[in-house]
Amino acid sequence: MSFLDYFKSTKKNTASIAKERLQIIVAHERGKRDQPDYLPNLQKEILEVIRKYVSINQDQVQVQLDKNDNCSVLELNVTLPE
Amino acid sequence: MAKIIVITSGKGGVGKTTSSASISSGLAVKGNKTVVIDFDVGLRNLDLVMNCERRVVYDFVNVINGEATLNQALIKDKYNENLYILPASQTRDKDALSKEGVEQVLNELSQRFDFIICDSPAGIEHGAQMALYFADEAIIVTNPEVSSVRDSDRILGILQSKSRRAELGEEPVKEHLLLTRYNPVRVENGEMLGVDDVKDILAIKLLGVIPESPDVLSSSNSGVPVIHNHESDAGKAYNDAVDRLLGNDVPHRFLNIEKKGFFKRMFKGSATA
Ligand SMILES: Nc1ncnc2c1ncn2[C@@H]1O[C@H](COP(=O)(O)OP(=O)(O)OP(=O)(O)O)[C@@H](O)[C@H]1O
Ligand SMILES: [Mg+2]
Numbered sequence: 032m033s034f035l036d037y038f039k040s041t042k043k044n045t046a047s048i049a050k051e052r053l054q055i056i057v058a059h060e061r062g063k064r065d066q067p068d069y070l071p072n073l074q075k076e077i078l079e080v081i082r083k084y085v086s087i088n089q090d091q092v093q094v095q096l097d098k099n100d101n102c103s104v105l106e107l108n109v110t111l112p113e
Numbered sequence: 114m115a116k117i118i119v120i121t122s123g124k125g126g127v128g129k130t131t132s133s134a135s136i137s138s139g140l141a142v143k144g145n146k147t148v149v150i151d152f153d154v155g156l157r158n159l160d161l162v163m164n165c166e167r168r169v170v171y172d173f174v175n176v177i178n179g180e181a182t183l184n185q186a187l188i189k190d191k192y193n194e195n196l197y198i199l200p201a202s203q204t205r206d207k208d209a210l211s212k213e214g215v216e217q218v219l220n221e222l223s224q225r226f227d228f229i230i231c232d233s234p235a236g237i238e239h240g241a242q243m244a245l246y247f248a249d250e251a252i253i254v255t256n257p258e259v260s261s262v263r264d265s266d267r268i269l270g271i272l273q274s275k276s277r278r279a280e281l282g283e284e285p286v287k288e289h290l291l292l293t294r295y296n297p298v299r300v301e302n303g304e305m306l307g308v309d310d311v312k313d314i315l316a317i318k319l320l321g322v323i324p325e326s327p328d329v330l331s332s333s334n335s336g337v338p339v340i341h342n343h344e345s346d347a348g349k350a351y352n353d354a355v356d357r358l359l360g361n362d363v364p365h366r367f368l369n370i371e372k373k374g375f376f377k378r379m380f381k382g383s384a385t386a
Contacts, residue, residue: 060263
């Protein structure tokens with residue numbers, strides 16, 4: 032450990048916190064902007080169909096589209112009440 | 114046909130105008146016919162940085178509205194005969210720039226120049242979108258700081274979806290990262306995002322790193338773009354960036370702490386500066 036490192040270690044490394052936070056928010060925002068325009072409507076209609084059978088709220092259905100190299104995966108997460 | 118390059122950032126005050134002035138001056142010094150356009154309608158500033166504020170008679174919006182010809186509005190740079198400046202209008206009408214009007218002016222400039230540099234206003238609204246719409250390349254000016262990096266990513270999203278190239282499905286706008294106000298001491302201390310951190314997050318090619326430097330303020334005080342200051346680290350870093358923009362492979366400088374005097378001797382060997 033060099034003499035410079037000593038001073039470094041006594042202070043919190045806020046740059047690495049910044050990087051971590053940025054990686055999360057940027058990934059999240061990129062995911063959102065790459066969504067096709069039909070996704071919100073798709074989510075709404077799926078919600079309506081499920082509601083015919085069980086009573087759930089808007090936030091209990093999550094629709095996400097993940098793009099891989101040669102295909103896209105539509106992920107549907109429904110939280111049903113007990 | 115000119116190459117159209119937008120200098121943009123999303124976030125305000127990160128160094129777009131400073132960079133536009135130095136990069137356009139550098140291109141001109143290296144023999145390229147260059148015009149730099151101030152797209153910051155209502156907040157004209159490029160004229161001050163380039164020391165031509167007292168010679169502004171007509172502006173960009175006058176040309177679009179047919180109230181002046183391009184020749185009447187273009188201002189010849191004080192320091193290099195290859196460079197012209199098209200100043201922004203001081204109108205309060207934010208929508209004074211129409212897509213058709215901008216296109217017509219760019220087409221006309223394209224006949225006469227090798228490079229058209231567009232100094233974008235801050236934000237992601239109309240003005241910023243007009244500045245980037247016709248771009249072939251984009252220089253994303255970013256400070257090593259969370260909100261600036263995030264805004265840079267948002268402007269990248271707009272380049273990839275709302276530029277002319279994106280809309281027509283042409284080859285995408287070429288993206289360059291210009292990291293400015295970089296302080297290697299603070300990076301070393303873990304107080305500031307490093308160049309590799311920012312590169313990792315934005316995942317675009319690095320055009321240059323401009324160190325934080327008092328010379329930037331003194332050069333804007335006197336109206337001489339900092340690239341003309343050959344003693345200044347910031348000036349040298351801009352000069353390297355222009356060389357890279359022209360396709361030359363130039364190593365990056367000023368990324369590490371420069372050790373001076375006693376310390377320089379003490380750290381010799383271990384330091385990479
Ligand atoms: N490398 C640097 N070192 C020190 N100060 C700098 C550096 N780059 C820019 N600045 C300072 O930062 C301030 C903002 O710069 P500038 O006007 O170029 O930003 P901008 O992105 O064009 O702002 P706006 O979004 O308002 O158009 C100025 O005071 C300038 O002197
Ligand atoms: Mg500016």
